[in-house]
Amino acid sequence: MKLSVSARAVVSGAVATAMLLAGGAVADAASTPPRPAAAPDIPLAGVKAHLSQLQSIATANGGNRAHGRPGYKASIDHIKAKLDAAGYTTTVQQFTASGRTGYNLIADWPGGDANQVVMAGSHLDSVSSGPGINDNGSGSAAVLETALAVSRAQYKPAKHLRFAWWGAEELGLVGSRHYVNRLATGDRSRIGAYLNFDMIGSPNPGYFVYDDDPAIEKTFKEYFSGLGVPTEIETEGDGRSDHAPFKSAGVPVGGLFTGASRTKTAAQAAKWGGTAGRAFDRCYHSSCDTTANIDDTALDRNSDAVAYAVWELSE
Ligand SMILES: [Zn+2]
Known part of the structure; x- marks a missing residue:
């Protein structure tokens, strides 16, 4: 993995400082200007281990993790246990959709300014x-592994970090809408950013960034330009995922996406690789959306981008 943009800036700054010192003196570490805490590289193996566990949960529960089915509740319980063990304060929020109980999982990292909340979320339900x-x-x-990286680093950001896994997204953003609607007005205004990640390992991937809040968009673009990976504005899923209720409530939103049933063009294949004339995800909403339906490079880059944005926006 390449150095993050901020880490690289620090390295070149240090080199410049050293060059300015006459006689080959060694730069004094104490004189290095304060800099943002560097986001960690998120281990792909960790992210893939979570995917294997979700696959096993689906396999043991009729082949899916859909709202109202046992595979969904098992997915929530599994992720909650990992977060509890890592020191998070977790809350399971219940709601009803289509006559069945649904669940959101909210995990707060203790500390940070409660009046400035940075939130990252993703829907955990599958289709049936x-x-x-x-x-x-x-x-x-990716959101789970980022939350665990926060714990491993014992990261102490200036802002408060909150992570969320939404239920019943596939029924029409039900869980995230329930969460936003239940927030007191003051609590809504305390959320300074909501970052959404819905499909970031598509097997024939594109690199799409939501063009919502400019500061969030810039943060993601900065990460990908540091990797030398071109991005495009996300249009396929616009308003079709859990950022929509936040945006409607006036919360600044952003996110990443690697494509669903739309077809990759020749121009996109030329810049990103993969296969032109084929869907970004041929297994979208199908039984073949298994652990074989993941591009590791896209998953790795996007997982690192999640951590980069969480770190950069919370310091
Ligand atoms: Zn989705």
């Missing part, structure tokens, strides 16, 4: 026709 590993095990696993 498949295990939902790209849609949306991928976003769920």
Whole structure:
């Protein structure tokens, strides 16, 4: 993995400082200007281990992790246990949709300014026709591994960090809408950013960034330009995922996406690789959305981008 943009800026700054010192003196570490805490590289193996666990949960529960089905509740319980063990304060929020109980999982990292909340979320439910590993095990696993990285680093950001896994997105953003509607007006205004990750490991990937809040968009673009990976504005899923209720409530939103049933063009294949004339995800909402339906490079880059944005926006 390449150095993050901020880490690289620090390195070149240090080199410049050293060059300015006459006689080959060694730069004094104490004189280095304060800099943002560097986001960690998120281990792909960790993200993929979460995907394998979600696949096993689906396999053991009729092949899916859909709202109102046992595979969904098992997915929530599994992720909650990991967060509890890592020191998070977790809350399971219940709601009813289509006559069945649904669940959101909210995890707060203790500390930070409660008046400035940075939130990252993803929907955890699959459709009933498949295990939902790209849609949306991928976003769920990357957000989980980022939350665990916060704990491993014992990161102490200036702002308060909150992570969320939404239920019943596939029924029409039900869980995230329930959460936003239940927030007191003051609590809504305390959320300074909501970052959404819904499908970030598509097997024939594109690199799409939501063009919502300019500061959030800039943060993601900065990360990908540091990797030398071109991005495009996300249009396929616009308003079709859990950022929509936040945006409607006036919360600044952003996010990443690697494509669903739309077809990759020749121009996109030329810049990103993959196969022109084929869907970004041929297994979208199908039984073949398994652990085989993931592009590791896309999952790795996007998981690192999640952590980069969480770190950059919360310091
Ligand atoms: Zn989705």
